[in-house]
Amino acid sequence: EAGVAQSPRYKIIEKRQSVAFWCNPISGHATLYWYQQILGQGPKLLIQFQNNGVVDDSQLPKDRFSAERLKGVDSTLKIQPAKLEDSAVYLCASSLTPDLAKNIQYFGAGTRLSVL
Amino acid sequence: GQSLEQPSEVTAVEGAIVQINCTYQTSGFYGLSWYQQHDGGAPTFLSYNGLDGLEETGRFSSFLSRSDSYGYLLLQELQMKDSASYFCAVRDRRDDKIIFGKGTRLHILP
Numbered sequence: 001e002a003g004v005a006q007s008p009r010y011k012i013i014e015k016r017q018s019v020a021f022w023c024n025p026i027s028g029h030a031t032l033y034w035y036q037q038i039l040g041q042g043p044k045l046l047i048q049f050q051n052n053g054v055v056d057d058s059q060l061p062k063d064r065f066s067a068e069r070l071k072g073v074d075s076t077l078k079i080q081p082a083k084l085e086d087s088a089v090y091l092c093a094s095s096l097t098p099d100l101a102k103n104i105q106y107f108g109a110g111t112r113l114s115v116l
Numbered sequence: 117g118q119s120l121e122q123p124s125e126v127t128a129v130e131g132a133i134v135q136i137n138c139t140y141q142t143s144g145f146y147g148l149s150w151y152q153q154h155d156g157g158a159p160t161f162l163s164y165n166g167l168d169g170l171e172e173t174g175r176f177s178s179f180l181s182r183s184d185s186y187g188y189l190l191l192q193e194l195q196m197k198d199s200a201s202y203f204c205a206v207r208d209r210r211d212d213k214i215i216f217g218k219g220t221r222l223h224i225l226p
Contacts, residue, residue, distance in 0.1 A: 004158075034216075042120075042203050043159065044218030056213065091158065102147060103165060103207060103214070107158035 004108035025094030120217035138204035
């Protein structure tokens with residue numbers, strides 16, 4: 001079974017530029033998550049999709065971040081314009097169901113973003 | 117508020133046993149999960165406790181006590197490959213938000 005695929009693995013941009021990340025979840029997984037992980041900290045949920053609908057985006061900085069999940073499969077996360085504090089690893093995860101109890105999430109390797 | 121507290125670092129010797137604690141401050145949650153993350157790698161699921169008590173999966177065990185707002189991950193027969201960061205995580209019942217702790221970096225000495 002293929003895992004969660006993310007691209008690119010690394011991205012370096014200058015502040016005020018735009019950047020986009022792509023995620024392909026495990027086949028059949030209805031729930032998709034985007035996390036931001038700053039060095040030395042735990043993942044912070046940015047947005048959660050159930051199929052192609054948004055379940056939770058309360059921690060997404062909507063003035064500069066946007067995300068979509070077309071057709072309930074692949075997803076893209078965009079930052080426009082980027083700030084220095086956006087430097088982090090952006091992780092995508094998926095789960096088979098939005099089970100509120102035992103919610104096993106499968107993570108991709110992440111995209112490491114450096115904003116200069 | 118919602119928060120999960122973990123020690124930032126723990127050091128242990130190869131072959132030994134180590135316990136990583138997680139204390140939480142949230143009014144209610146569905147259960148406590150543990151994830152392992154190697155440097156530069158993806159977090160991977162290790163264990164879940166929905167009920168109080170001990171769950172065992174090979175060399176790893178996890179424990180939850182809701183009355184004490186406390187849980188831990190126990191790693192036995194430590195191997196060098198266990199050097200990684202370990203995160204506890206919950207989903208809060210009030211708002212269904214997923215919260216991760218800041219992680220515990222485990223250093224293993226030969």
